[in-house]
Amino acid sequence: DGGITQSPKYLFRKEGQNVTLSCEQNLNHDAMYWYRQDPGQGLRLIYYSQIVNDFQKGDIAEGYSVSREKKESFPLTVTSAQKNPTAFYLCASSPGTDGTYEQYFGPGTRLTVT
Amino acid sequence: GESVGLHLPTLSVQEGDNSIINCAYSNSASDYFIWYKQESGKGPQFIIDIRSNMDKRQGQRVTVLLNKTVKHLSLQIAATQPGDSAVYFCAEDSGTYKYIFGTGTRLKVLA
Numbered sequence: 001d002g003g004i005t006q007s008p009k010y011l012f013r014k015e016g017q018n019v020t021l022s023c024e025q026n027l028n029h030d031a032m033y034w035y036r037q038d039p040g041q042g043l044r045l046i047y048y049s050q051i052v053n054d055f056q057k058g059d060i061a062e063g064y065s066v067s068r069e070k071k072e073s074f075p076l077t078v079t080s081a082q083k084n085p086t087a088f089y090l091c092a093s094s095p096g097t098d099g100t101y102e103q104y105f106g107p108g109t110r111l112t113v114t
Numbered sequence: 115g116e117s118v119g120l121h122l123p124t125l126s127v128q129e130g131d132n133s134i135i136n137c138a139y140s141n142s143a144s145d146y147f148i149w150y151k152q153e154s155g156k157g158p159q160f161i162i163d164i165r166s167n168m169d170k171r172q173g174q175r176v177t178v179l180l181n182k183t184v185k186h187l188s189l190q191i192a193a194t195q196p197g198d199s200a201v202y203f204c205a206e207d208s209g210t211y212k213y214i215f216g217t218g219t220r221l222k223v224l225a
Binding site: 004006035040041042043045048058090102103104105106107108110 | 122148150155156157158159160163203205212213214215216217218
């Protein structure tokens with residue numbers, strides 16, 4: 001099956017620890033995205049990547065880091081510098097960035113930091 | 115359960131009736147719009163899209179209407195079914211591959 005996978009579905013961490021969320025796609029998409037979703041708010045863009053070995057900050061990048069070493073993978077690290085890390089995190093991909101394309105979403109990871 | 119969706123506007127419709135969900139978008143330069151459906155604890159699923167050179171587009175049981183004059187988008191679901199219960203939100207793309215997402219509307223289908 002083609003699609004986007006995120007793991008784990010639920011993640012619990014203690015405050016002060018870094019944590020890495022996985023995102024993999026087998027759709028051969030060039031572009032990948034990370035969003036954060038909080039109750040009552042629209043999706044907010046954390047980071048995006050248009051091509052391997054390149055990525056750009058989104059609207060709320062502070063306290064997060066990413067890498068794009070492979071086309072299929074775009075892991076997100078939530079660092080201890082992120083002040084309110086508890087949220088639902090969504091990864092997405094789209095075929096390209098030279099036009100307008102639908103974004104395909106993964107199932108999400110629910111991160112809880114206590 | 116998933117807490118995403120708290121404090122959202124809610125539309126309650128009787129099973130079999132038509133549903134209309136509205137969205138106001140922000141950027142008059144946006145040229146591509148998408149409606150997504152999100153069930154509790156899951157990622158958003160694509161429903162239908164429309165480009166700015168169109169006013170209306172129909173899919174299976176769904177229709178999207180675009181009014182560029184007032185920057186308004188609507189999603190119509192015909193013969194609403196229990197499986198349609200979810201949060202629906204719109205997204206706009208102004209051509210910079212950075213989408214702007216609405217906060218969403220919760221649709222509740224009453225048996």
